[in-house]
Amino acid sequence: MNDTLLSAPGDASDTTMMTLQTLSTPALILDRDRMDRNIARLKGLLAKHNVTLRPHLKTAKSVDAARRIFPDGPGPITVSTLAEAEYFAREGGFTDITYAVGLDPNKAARAAQIHAGGVDLKLTIDTAEQAAALGAAGKAAGSCPAAFIEVDCDGHRGGITPDDPKLIAVAQAMQDAGVPLAGVLTHAGESYSLHDPEALAKAAEEERAAAVDAADALRRAGFDCPIVSVGSTPTAHFARDLTGVTEVRAGVFIFFDLVMHGIGVCQIDDLAISVLTTVIGTKPEKGWILVDAGWMAMSRDRGTSNQAVDQGYGLVCDIDGKPYPDLIVDQASQEHGILALRKGSSATLPDLPIGTRLRILPNHACATGAQHAGYNVIADGRPEITAYWPRMRGW
Amino acid sequence: MNDTLLSAPGDASDTTMMTLQTLSTPALILDRDRMDRNIARLKGLLAKHNVTLRPHLKTAKSVDAARRIFPDGPGPITVSTLAEAEYFAREGGFTDITYAVGLDPNKAARAAQIHAGGVDLKLTIDTAEQAAALGAAGKAAGSCPAAFIEVDCDGHRGGITPDDPKLIAVAQAMQDAGVPLAGVLTHAGESYSLHDPEALAKAAEEERAAAVDAADALRRAGFDCPIVSVGSTPTAHFARDLTGVTEVRAGVFIFFDLVMHGIGVCQIDDLAISVLTTVIGTKPEKGWILVDAGWMAMSRDRGTSNQAVDQGYGLVCDIDGKPYPDLIVDQASQEHGILALRKGSSATLPDLPIGTRLRILPNHACATGAQHAGYNVIADGRPEITAYWPRMRGW
Incomplete structure (x- = not known):
C-alpha cells in the first residue's frame, strides 16, 4: 500500500467547500436557518411566560449549535451524561x-x-x-x-x-x-x-x-x-x-423531527436536520428505490410507527428539501435503505435514476444525530456546506 | 474552571486496570472467549465445505477483533463502507x-x-x-x-x-x-x-x-x-x-445476538457482547427497575419484536452474564432503560437496589456496537478489563 490511504477521509471534517451535490453520502445536513427559527420561536414563547430556557443539549451535542442558542455567552444548559457536562464546560465555557x-x-x-x-x-x-x-x-x-x-x-x-x-x-x-x-x-x-x-x-x-x-x-x-x-x-x-x-x-425543539410533527408541535419545513443520500439501485417491479442511507445513517428509531402517519425510517425529499408525496424509507438494513410509497398511497413513484441525491427527514432527531460524527451546515437556501460542526459522544 | 476538566474521561480508552465493578456505565463489554468460540465454530463448519470465510467486518468494525479471526495475518474481508475499507487497510494491513x-x-x-x-x-x-x-x-x-x-x-x-x-x-x-x-x-x-x-x-x-x-x-x-x-x-x-x-x-456470527438466538443459530451463552449498566432507580409499584442504559447505549433496534420471544430492548443478566428469568429492557429513552418482567411471566422481579451492576444482551450486535466508541474486553471468566478495542465509524 502507498501513502494515499494514510489521509483517508473517514468522518471528514474537511467538508467545507463541498456542496450537497459533492459531499460523500450518507451525511448529516443541518439547515442553520431552520434551527435559528426554531430557537427564536421557543425563546419567544418562554419570554411571554417570563421563565428561563435551559435547553437540553442531548439532542444537538454540539457546542457550535449551543452557541446559536446563547449568542451572548454561555447560559444555563441541561445534559444527559457527565461526559456531555465535561464537554460543554471544556469546549464552550458553560x-x-x-x-x-x-x-x-x-x-x-x-x-x-x-x-x-x-x-x-x-x-x-x-x-x-x-x-x-x-x-x-x-x-x-x-x-x-x-x-x-x-x-x-x-x-x-x-x-x-x-x-x-x-x-x-x-x-x-x-x-x-x-x-x-x-x-x-x-x-x-x-x-x-x-x-x-x-x-x-x-x-x-x-x-x-x-x-x-x-x-x-x-x-x-x-x-x-x-x-x-x-x-x-x-x-x-x-x-x-x-x-x-x-x-x-x-431538547428536540432545536431541530424538530417527524415525531414532533406527528404530535403537532411543528411543520415539516421546520425540520432542521436531514440525511443526504444517493440512489444506488432501483427495483421498479417492486416499487423500490435503493439508497445508501440505511439504519446506520438514520438510526433504528421507528417513533412514528404508532402515530397517525407512519413515516417508516424517514420521509424522502429532493436535494432541496422538498418532500416527495408519500415517499418514505420503507425498510432499512445497515447501509441500505429501501424507498417505497406509503401503503395505500395514490401517488406515483418518482423516477430517480442511480446517482440521484436525496434528503431524508428523520423520525427522531436525537437518535439520527447520534449516528453521525458531526453536522454539515447549510444556510441561506444555498447548497454549499458553510461549516462542519462536530458532535460529542459517549458517557 | 480549573484543569481537571481538560483530561475528561469521555470515551475513555484508559479502561484497562478497570473491572466490571469499577468501569463507568453504560459501557460495551466484549467476552473474548465467547467471540473466539464463535469464530472457531464457523471456521470449522466452512472447512468441512472447503470454502473460504470472508467475514463481514461491519459488525465488529475493529481491527483488533479482525485479528482474532486472522491470527496468522490479514485475510479476505468484507466491508459495508469505503471508510471501513480504508480503515482495515490502513490499521490492519488488509x-x-x-x-x-x-x-x-x-x-x-x-x-x-x-x-x-x-x-x-x-x-x-x-x-x-x-x-x-x-x-x-x-x-x-x-x-x-x-x-x-x-x-x-x-x-x-x-x-x-x-x-x-x-x-x-x-x-x-x-x-x-x-x-x-x-x-x-x-x-x-x-x-x-x-x-x-x-x-x-x-x-x-x-x-x-x-x-x-x-x-x-x-x-x-x-x-x-x-x-x-x-x-x-x-x-x-x-x-x-x-x-x-x-x-x-x-458478519454477526462473531458476536451473535438475541435476533440470531431467536432464529436458532446460537445459544444465549454464545452472545459475546453486552452492555454494562447500573441501577439508578426503582418503581416497585409498577414492577420497574430503572438503569442508565437507554437507547443511546442499546440502540433503537427492536429486531426481536416479530420473533416468538420479544426481548424488548435487551435481556437482562447479572454482572457475571447470567440471565434473570424473563427480565428485559421493556422501555428505553435516551439515557434511561426501564427493566420489567416480560408480559405474562410468572417470574418474580429480582430485588436490585440502586447501584447494582447488570449486563444487557442486545437484540442486534451490529446496531448496539455502533452506539459505542469501543469494546471493553474481558476474558477467562474474570471481571478485569484486559483491553480496550476502539471501533471505527463513519463513511
Missing part, C-alpha cells in the same frame, strides 16, 4: 449545567470532581441512598454539587409524586448528608404520545402543577426550593400558564 | 477487501483511489450505469477495481436474478468499460425472518443455487467468473452443501 438523569451512586465522585473544577453542576436524585452517596463524594472532593429532587408528573419514568411523604424524606436526607437542594425537576414524557392541542395543554398544566405542588410541599416543610424546572418539547410549546415555574428544559 | 454495497457512481473515484493505493478492493454493481462510472474512474486513476455482479436470491433487496438477461448485459457493459469481473455475490437477507432448521437449510440451498446458476450463466456466455460469494449468518450455519460456492460472507 458553567451552569443540570445533569437530568437519576444519579448512579458510582458517578458521584466524578460529579463532585466536575463541581470542584468550577462548574455549577446540578444533579438529579429521588432516594436517600443517592443523597448519602453524593454527600460522601462531596465531602471527599471538598465541594458538593446541589441536586434536584425528581418529581413524577405523569407516571412516565422515575421521580416522586408531589404528595408522597418520600419527597420530604429525601430532602431531609439531603440536608443530613450536606447536599444543597437545587429545587424540583420534572419531565412530562407521556406528552410524546399525544397529538391533540387540548390534551397537550392539559399535559403541560399537569407538569406545571406537579412541579409547583412539590416545591410548595418542600417549602411548607421548611426547605428552600429555588428552582422549579419542567420540560419536554411538546409541553414547552403548548403551555398556557407557567405560574410558579422558574425554568423550562426542552 | 488488502483483499470486498465492499458489499451497491456502488454509488459518485464513490467510484474514491474506490479507484483505494485500489490504486495497493488494495485489491472489489465492488458490487448490478447496472450498466455503475459499470460505466467505475470504468471511467478506473481509467482516470490508472487502476480499476474489479466488481461483483450482485445476484438476487430471495427478493430481499438489490441484485439480478440468475435467469434475467440483464445479468449478461451487465457483464458485457463491464467488459466494454474495462472493469474486471470479480464474480457473483448474493446475500440471503430473508433468512433473518426464519426460525425453523429445515427452512434455514432451504434458504441456504436457494442462496447457493442462485449464485451458482448466475456464475454458470455468465460462464456459458463466455465470461470468467472466479468468485462465487454467498453469505448471511443464518445460512452460513445451516448450509448442508456449498458445491460451486468459493466463499462465504457472514
